[in-house]
Amino acid sequence: MIYRRLFDLPTWRARTPFDELERMRSQMDRVLEGFQGTPVFRPTAGVFPAVNLTEDKDRFYVRAELPGIKSGDLDIQVTGNNLSISGERKTGAEVEGARYHRREREGGRFSRIIGLPGDVNPEKVEARLVNGILTVSIAKAEAAKPRQINIR
Amino acid sequence: MTDTDTKELKVKDKQEVSTPAEQTRPGLVFTPDVDIFETEKELVLLADMPGVQTKDLTIDLRENVLTLTGDIAPFEGAEEDDILIEYETGKFYRQFTLSEVIDQERIEAALSDGVLRLTLPKVEKATPRKINVTAG
Numbered sequence: 596m597i598y599r600r601l602f603d604l605p606t607w608r609a610r611t612p613f614d615e616l617e618r619m620r621s622q623m624d625r626v627l628e629g630f631q632g633t634p635v636f637r638p639t640a641g642v643f644p645a646v647n648l649t650e651d652k653d654r655f656y657v658r659a660e661l662p663g664i665k666s667g668d669l670d671i672q673v674t675g676n677n678l679s680i681s682g683e684r685k686t687g688a689e690v691e692g693a694r695y696h697r698r699e700r701e702g703g704r705f706s707r708i709i710g711l712p713g714d715v716n717p718e719k720v721e722a723r724l725v726n727g728i729l730t731v732s733i734a735k736a737e738a739a740k741p742r743q744i745n746i747r
Numbered sequence: 748m749t750d751t752d753t754k755e756l757k758v759k760d761k762q763e764v765s766t767p768a769e770q771t772r773p774g775l776v777f778t779p780d781v782d783i784f785e786t787e788k789e790l791v792l793l794a795d796m797p798g799v800q801t802k803d804l805t806i807d808l809r810e811n812v813l814t815l816t817g818d819i820a821p822f823e824g825a826e827e828d829d830i831l832i833e834y835e836t837g838k839f840y841r842q843f844t845l846s847e848v849i850d851q852e853r854i855e856a857a858l859s860d861g862v863l864r865l866t867l868p869k870v871e872k873a874t875p876r877k878i879n880v881t882a883g
Binding site: 642643644645646647648649650651652655656658660661662663664665684686693694695696697698699700701702703704705712724726727728730 | 798822830831
């Protein structure tokens with residue numbers, strides 16, 4: 596479930612001793628960065644991909660940055676009130692004998708389930724993948740839409 | 748690389764440019780992740796710039812400095828409220844210094860699925876050639 600958070604940090608469970616150290620190190624980095632004036636305290640679930648979830652009256656919108664992924668490698672499902680995004684990012688098998696100078700882009704599998712804060716209508720879900728940005732728009736169930744009440 | 752194909756992707760925070768020249772308009776500027784690799788004939792640069800379209804991408808080359816700038820259109824519709832925001836969007840900017848090995852006239856660029864592929868061919872004389880030795 597997603598709560599509307601302001602400043603809470605979600606907690607992780609450490610799986611190996613190194614996970615815990617890694618988590619402390621990245622939190623320390625963030626705290627130190629914060630002192631230099633740039634806003635970096637952004638709560639994330641720590642799972643790829645990072646998503647932005649927004650809503651308007653009729654729909655929820657989930658956006659994620661997935662550069663280099665084709666729609667065939669992506670699997671999107673809606674179950675109950677949960678949206679699941681999973682797939683594989685292939686960074687491409689390049690020519691034999693290529694020597695890498697820098698390797699910053701990563702490849703691998705990913706899978707994420709996002710609980711939507713409200714009832715949804717799974718029949719009306721649209722997903723578009725354009726320029727490496729995935730936008731999934733999910734219609735809210737009729738009962739969950741706000742209803743205007745007139746005052747007499 | 749010894750990583751197998753089935754490792755899990757970890758989320759990476761987007762890196763902001765550390766000391767940019769000030770922009771005229773407010774907004775965040777990020778450094779795109781790049782892979783650079785070299786084959787015999789050319790250097791290839793792959794940059795992740797999700798959300799950038801061909802018309803918003805500027806590749807500038809002067810005095811051996813290659814500058815990549817990508818603009819992003821704001822993603823939200825006007826009516827939307829935020830519930831959970833895990834990443835920011837902003838322009839992409841990165842600069843590289845090219846060595847003399849690159850033939851600057853023949854650089855090619857292609858943008859697809861948010862990934863820019865820059866092919867920088869090497870100058871002819873820098874490609875290795877075998878020289879045959881004739882007897883006698």
